[in-house]
Amino acid sequence: MKLSLRQLQIFCAIAQQGSTTSAAIAVSLSQSATSAALNELENALGTRLFDRVGKRLVLNDNGLALLPQARRMLENAQQIETRFLPGHAELKTRLRVGCSTTIGNYVLPLILGELRQSAPHLRVDVDMANSMAIARKVADFEIDMGLIEGPCHLPELNAEPWLVDELLIVASQRHPLALRQQVSLDDLRTAEWLLREPGSGTREEVEQLLLRHLHNLAETHQIGSSEAIKHTLAQGIGISCLSRWVVRDLLVSQELIELPHALPMLTRRFFLIRHRDKFISPGLGRFWESCGQFANQPFLDLCRK
Structure with a gap:
């Protein structure tokens, strides 16, 4: 067999660190030995795995295809070692x-x-x-x-x-909608919404749940964390739909309130x-x-x- 686990370990380290110098530190080798191991791996496979961009090594298409397979092999090897250590070390x-x-x-x-x-x-x-x-x-x-x-x-x-997670539509007690006994669907459509970034599970679920009933939100602002959203809400700015896990402390302190609305219970998994x-x-x-x-x-x- 032309390949070794050590070569794959070094390849993964270079992919993560972006250079043979930093990877050498991670795998406790000299920089020259790390570069040599990469050359041996590329020669054995008959292809380059990285492109050089400035001083960094960036995975090319071949390297990107190899990376998950290499990690899987290293994972399996680690599990074999762990399984046979004495004293149930797993x-x-x-x-x-x-x-x-x-x-x-x-x-x-x-x-x-x-x-x-x-x-x-x-x-x-x-x-x-x-x-x-x-x-x-x-x-x-x-x-x-x-x-x-x-x-x-x-x-x-x-x-x-x-x-099962419950999502609540919340705002500060100072928000104008907090004075309503019932918040209408039109109130929700035209409100100023604070939402997580695209790619967030909360953002995806909230959009699916809300747009099913509201069809569109007139004004939205993106904030990168639920913590930042809830503390912004507490300043009287906007409304949002957040997990009960996130807002339960500010609900207890009454810095935020759950807005009464006609939507069905909003839940996600x-x-x-x-x-x-x-x-x-x-x-x-x-x-x-x-x-x-x-x-x-x-x-x-x-x-x-």
């Missing part, structure tokens, strides 16, 4: 979990707290981004699994419905996602199981934590 492994920002800020910390009690040696590294970016990282084997808001459209992933070819290690299985157990707890019990 439960002492470090997982890479990706999640969208709402889940990462408000839900995942509760899961990690419970997991620490049942699997104290399991370590979880958390990567937070919008749902689209997390799904792409799971598809490319950059992370072990994802917890996202809304459905996933990548065919290489398995998506399991998870939590959170999803657990993993690659169809992903090996389910005992550690990953334990984390997945903990997420399922968490979903069976009443929401009011979770709110009191």
Whole structure:
């Protein structure tokens, strides 16, 4: 066999770091040895894997095609090593979990707290981004699994419905619509809306739910995080549709109120996602199981934590 796992490890490091110098530090080799390993890999495959753009190495089409396969092989090799270590060391492994920002800020910390009690040696590294970016990282084997808001459209992933999340239309008590006993559909259409960025699971779900009834929103502003949106709302600026997880603290303090409207209850699903070819290690299985157990707890019990 012409290829080695070490070559693939170095290739992945260069792809991530963008240079042989930085990759050499990541894999504990000299820069010359790192460059030599890349040359050997490219010679074995009979093709270039990177284009040089200034001082950076950027994956070309061949490199982009190889990257997820290389990560998969390295993942499988790591799982083999872990499985045969003594003392059930698979439960002492470090997982890479990706999640969208709402889940990462408000839900995942509760899961990690419970997991620490049942699997104290399991370590979880958390990567937070919008749902689209997390799904792409799971598809490319950059992370072990994802917890996202809304459905996933990548065919290489398995998506399991998870939590039911309630979305509330909220505003400051100082907002003019807060004085209404009933907010009409026309009031909602013509209001100033604060929404997440495209690619956010919240943005996708909110648009689908609202436009089904309102058909269009006259004025929208994009803000890059739900935290920023809710604190902007508290200043009396605009209205928004946000997860109850996000706004429950400001509802309790009465800095925000839920607007009374004629729309049906707005809900969405959170999803657990993993690659169809992903090996389910005992550690990953334990984390997945903990997420399922968490979903069976009443929401009011979770709110009191």
